[in-house]
Amino acid sequence: MGTQQLLLIILGVIIVGIAVVVGVSIFGSNAQQANADAVTQDCLRIAAGAQAYYKKPTMLGGGGNSFTGLTLQDCGWSSSTNQNGSYALSSISSSSFTVTGTGNESVTVTMEVFADSVATPSITFN
Numbered sequence: 001m002g003t004q005q006l007l008l009i010i011l012g013v014i015i016v017g018i019a020v021v022v023g024v025s026i027f028g029s030n031a032q033q034a035n036a037d038a039v040t041q042d043c044l045r046i047a048a049g050a051q052a053y054y055k056k057p058t059m060l061g062g063g064g065n066s067f068t069g070l071t072l073q074d075c076g077w078s079s080s081t082n083q084n085g086s087y088a089l090s091s092i093s094s095s096s097f098t099v100t101g102t103g104n105e106s107v108t109v110t111m112e113v114f115a116d117s118v119a120t121p122s123i124t125f126n
Helices: 003-055
Strands: 085-090 096-103 107-114 122-125
Touching: 003 085, 003 096, 003 107, 003 122
Parallel strands: none
Antiparallel strands: 085 096, 096 107, 107 122
16 A cells, blocks of 8 residues: 555544544533433422422421421432432421432532522532
């Protein structure tokens, strides 16, 4: 083979290698963003369940206008983990609490929940 043909083959291999590396990198960042979206959606589902618990009278198994004593089971969740990540409640008071979701793709979502609203979620990529 001529020198020019060898140079073209080497150049082609380098271009294909760079394309593969860029593709893997883009796929990894898309997977992380998709996991952040899924964990955020799960946190919003927990918040909606907690708000229903808050408004339900205590004699019907609700909070009676209080989040005190709230658990994930009260929000309709049987487990603290699912295919997207794990979830925990903290800073529980009578009028608000914080839900934290830790995703499988190095993502953490934190949001504060009130009786009638949810604060903007804080999303951290680790």
